[in-house]
Amino acid sequence: MARIVMKFGGTSVADLDRIRSVAARVKRQVALGDEVAVVVSAMSGVTNQLVGYCQSLSALHDAREYDTVVSTGEQVTSGLVALALQAIGVEARSWQGWQIPLLTDDAHGKARIRSIEGATLVARMQAGQVPVVAGFQGLGPDHRVTTLGRGGSDTSAVALAAAVRADRCDIYTDVDGVYTTDPRIVSRARKLDRIAYEEMLELASVGAKVLQTRSVELAMKERVRVQVLSSFGDDAPPEEGRLPGTLVVDEDEIVEQEIVAGIAYSRDEAKITVRRVPDRPGVAAAVFGPLADAHVNVDMIVQSTGADGTTDMTFTTGKSDLARAIQVLEAARGVIQYGEMLTDADVAKISVVGVGMRSHTGVANTMFRTLSDRSINIQVISTSEIKVSVLIAAEYTELAVRALHSAYRLDVA
Amino acid sequence: MARIVMKFGGTSVADLDRIRSVAARVKRQVALGDEVAVVVSAMSGVTNQLVGYCQSLSALHDAREYDTVVSTGEQVTSGLVALALQAIGVEARSWQGWQIPLLTDDAHGKARIRSIEGATLVARMQAGQVPVVAGFQGLGPDHRVTTLGRGGSDTSAVALAAAVRADRCDIYTDVDGVYTTDPRIVSRARKLDRIAYEEMLELASVGAKVLQTRSVELAMKERVRVQVLSSFGDDAPPEEGRLPGTLVVDEDEIVEQEIVAGIAYSRDEAKITVRRVPDRPGVAAAVFGPLADAHVNVDMIVQSTGADGTTDMTFTTGKSDLARAIQVLEAARGVIQYGEMLTDADVAKISVVGVGMRSHTGVANTMFRTLSDRSINIQVISTSEIKVSVLIAAEYTELAVRALHSAYRLDVA
Numbered sequence: 001m002a003r004i005v006m007k008f009g010g011t012s013v014a015d016l017d018r019i020r021s022v023a024a025r026v027k028r029q030v031a032l033g034d035e036v037a038v039v040v041s042a043m044s045g046v047t048n049q050l051v052g053y054c055q056s057l058s059a060l061h062d063a064r065e066y067d068t069v070v071s072t073g074e075q076v077t078s079g080l081v082a083l084a085l086q087a088i089g090v091e092a093r094s095w096q097g098w099q100i101p102l103l104t105d106d107a108h109g110k111a112r113i114r115s116i117e118g119a120t121l122v123a124r125m126q127a128g129q130v131p132v133v134a135g136f137q138g139l140g141p142d143h144r145v146t147t148l149g150r151g152g153s154d155t156s157a158v159a160l161a162a163a164v165r166a167d168r169c170d171i172y173t174d175v176d177g178v179y180t181t182d183p184r185i186v187s188r189a190r191k192l193d194r195i196a197y198e199e200m201l202e203l204a205s206v207g208a209k210v211l212q213t214r215s216v217e218l219a220m221k222e223r224v225r226v227q228v229l230s231s232f233g234d235d236a237p238p239e240e241g242r243l244p245g246t247l248v249v250d251e252d253e254i255v256e257q258e259i260v261a262g263i264a265y266s267r268d269e270a271k272i273t274v275r276r277v278p279d280r281p282g283v284a285a286a287v288f289g290p291l292a293d294a295h296v297n298v299d300m301i302v303q304s305t306g307a308d309g310t311t312d313m314t315f316t317t318g319k320s321d322l323a324r325a326i327q328v329l330e331a332a333r334g335v336i337q338y339g340e341m342l343t344d345a346d347v348a349k350i351s352v353v354g355v356g357m358r359s360h361t362g363v364a365n366t367m368f369r370t371l372s373d374r375s376i377n378i379q380v381i382s383t384s385e386i387k388v389s390v391l392i393a394a395e396y397t398e399l400a401v402r403a404l405h406s407a408y409r410l411d412v413a
Numbered sequence: 414m415a416r417i418v419m420k421f422g423g424t425s426v427a428d429l430d431r432i433r434s435v436a437a438r439v440k441r442q443v444a445l446g447d448e449v450a451v452v453v454s455a456m457s458g459v460t461n462q463l464v465g466y467c468q469s470l471s472a473l474h475d476a477r478e479y480d481t482v483v484s485t486g487e488q489v490t491s492g493l494v495a496l497a498l499q500a501i502g503v504e505a506r507s508w509q510g511w512q513i514p515l516l517t518d519d520a521h522g523k524a525r526i527r528s529i530e531g532a533t534l535v536a537r538m539q540a541g542q543v544p545v546v547a548g549f550q551g552l553g554p555d556h557r558v559t560t561l562g563r564g565g566s567d568t569s570a571v572a573l574a575a576a577v578r579a580d581r582c583d584i585y586t587d588v589d590g591v592y593t594t595d596p597r598i599v600s601r602a603r604k605l606d607r608i609a610y611e612e613m614l615e616l617a618s619v620g621a622k623v624l625q626t627r628s629v630e631l632a633m634k635e636r637v638r639v640q641v642l643s644s645f646g647d648d649a650p651p652e653e654g655r656l657p658g659t660l661v662v663d664e665d666e667i668v669e670q671e672i673v674a675g676i677a678y679s680r681d682e683a684k685i686t687v688r689r690v691p692d693r694p695g696v697a698a699a700v701f702g703p704l705a706d707a708h709v710n711v712d713m714i715v716q717s718t719g720a721d722g723t724t725d726m727t728f729t730t731g732k733s734d735l736a737r738a739i740q741v742l743e744a745a746r747g748v749i750q751y752g753e754m755l756t757d758a759d760v761a762k763i764s765v766v767g768v769g770m771r772s773h774t775g776v777a778n779t780m781f782r783t784l785s786d787r788s789i790n791i792q793v794i795s796t797s798e799i800k801v802s803v804l805i806a807a808e809y810t811e812l813a814v815r816a817l818h819s820a821y822r823l824d825v826a
Binding site: 016053054078093094096 | 429432433463466467469470471474475477478479481482485488489491493495496497499506507509511512557
């Protein structure tokens, strides 16, 4: 017997048929003897409609009223899933954030969870009732409904799993797990049985958007074992001792550790180079201070110093920040005193991710050699403990991902 | 300065344009210097959709989950109206039943209001903020959302008006007031400036469905002055000292009392006669006991005793109850020992209503003579202190209503 939190996203509860199928899946889990709690999103499309209403009435809408309106999507699903469970003989009861209560701070529209009262829900689960919790919402200190920001239902589920000390938090999505890379690019991409929290965070932040980043951070902090799996997969119960999806866990739980877990890529990159900046102390601050003030997110940074007493600074931002970054730097030209500014939005970032890198050398070198063998020029390099990223021309994205996937022996046999 | 509760039904908040127009109307009321609270229904169509979801998932659905789902319609409108008010510079805040709290009993799906905490709302109103209250919903003793039954938002509004000691409760509908009779039948029907609670109850229960009956009962009990008026009417503020709709008030407030307030009709009637029942004590109980057990609503009843020691019992029910009533009486034939049963669903009930009848004689006689002059046969008569009703053949409905409307001098000049 285990205690499981099952979370179903918008496409998994898109209509009444899908809701019935969610109920059937929950019933199978209950039939295994498990204690189960469910967390649900709004039916797909509903949240967008409600957000549209709010934006239409007031461009700068009051976040408290926005939360009142938008949180109803999850409330509806929670009631409907409870009804669908009861209809097939599973005791169930819906729970809104204010009823649990799931307390948050007062940052309406993007609130953070402060505490969840788990005792009542645990008692219900132990009595054989399935709590169906409306995701994405909580109760603020002002006694009003708060929402956790888009995708917040993943975070609700992980936080709930921590509060009820669940053995696992199963996140049902429209993919059947986390892959070594994008299967649309590499047909021999392999589904990972397990992935470490840190790896999942790096993969998510470079474009493999399976789980909301906040939910992974929370899972890592609270040591909640998260499984990503498909709500559209076959309906047979998983084989004994084997899970159908990808388990996101502490790296200690990954016995046969691969050095590299996966290859990620992002085309949402733009490169900016300011050239011939007088090389003096404080030059980096002069460049990046105004960008930070303008809320431009800067990612990779390299600086190279020439022999003539000037230096070149190259960095990347998201494509949507490029225009603002250019504007900021042009305005600051007098202070920075750069010679010229070059920009390039036709770039991609390729990342090799794996906690095994910590104890293995040569990972970066394999990457550089593999790209060099394909005559792919590396424009920028950045590294962390468990990741090596390079910036290349966007047209080489697929070639680079495929070559690296093979080089690190990630191809499925 | 007055304190006003303004209630807007589903068609008044049907879409974002209508919601903006509701906000503009509220703003005009606030500009008069009044303290205003608003009560809203779900956007038209929304409740039916949500009810449909619940019925589709489970024919015998759990009323607690039904309430969780269905109450979201009003929650959405409350948030949107608050946003629309803020957008035009009116301070506003939405309120759900559980936040006020508006406490009810635990009869989910048809709960009755127990108490409303008015102090907080009054304080907000006095501080210049407009509370926008989600109608139709409250909080049950089980700490779950309850709903008040269809049309319950009228009851929410009246109860709120009582709780905040409002000077008036304005119910905005798709008609501009209460008429002396149905204007579709009598083009010279006249809008009433004032009508007594008791008259409104009689008119509502015989087919003039402008306000939910429960809300009128509550208004009478709590002495809440209710105005019925159109949300589609012209947008000019009412003339000084004159209200645009119909005021439902205590009869003492009606200075120029008419003897007859209006003529109502209902075609939803069926007549049943059981003939030649042995005339002995307990025969009425033998007939109506089994009908009550089968939840058949019986309205008019007449009994006539013949010379042969038998009696005929005639009564009416709603058309939808006719088949069940026949079934019940056939099953009880051995006990009742009636000679034969006759039924007729082709009948209509015409009622003359007015509190002035209490102090005036001849009202019933005018009715009988008027119908007789048109050769309309009266099948059943029933009377109360403020109402005379007759059952006639349905084909004479319009003729009878028009003739009576003229006879009581209700035609507009």
